[in-house]
Amino acid sequence: MAAENGARIDYVELPSVTAHELTRAFYGKTFGWQFTDFGPDYAATEGGVVDVGLNGQHDEALSAPLPVIRVDDLDAAFDAVGKAGGVIAKPIFAFPGGRRFHFIDPSGSELAVWATERSSR
Incomplete structure (x- = not known):
């Protein structure tokens, strides 16, 4: 779903504040996803068509998934x-x-x- 200006959803950020490490381990075990750490409370997949970020930052994470448009x-x-x-x-x-x-x-x-x-x- 890309527009003429290149706009498309290519990232979804999931809140993981209450169980960041458990959430990361769950997706790794379930789907084989590998995450790159961007600090102690944020990890993301890289190189996919749509990547996933796990936001465990108490002051930044939303309560719902966040679609991100590039x-x-x-x-x-x-x-x-x-x-x-x-x-x-x-x-x-x-x-x-x-x-x-x-x-x-x-x-x-x-x-x-x-x-x-x-x-x-």
Whole structure:
């Protein structure tokens, strides 16, 4: 599901605050997924069509899965979300590998949009 501007969901972040290590072990044992650590409370699969992040950060993890949309131009996507009536939940911030922001769509769902450092400038 990619648009002309390259936008597509390529990542889903799952909350794992209450049992981060157990959640990681569960997906590894069940599906053979291998995770890369990005700190003590965050791990992610890499190289798939859609990767999975496990967010065990008490102050950052949502209570529901977070679909993440990859775009070529983060600043243009940020402007487009606002113009279309989306509500910015978290402004653009940097993280290892790129930059992202969160928004709330008209039905109340929270999603994130990200771009790599190279493509988001």
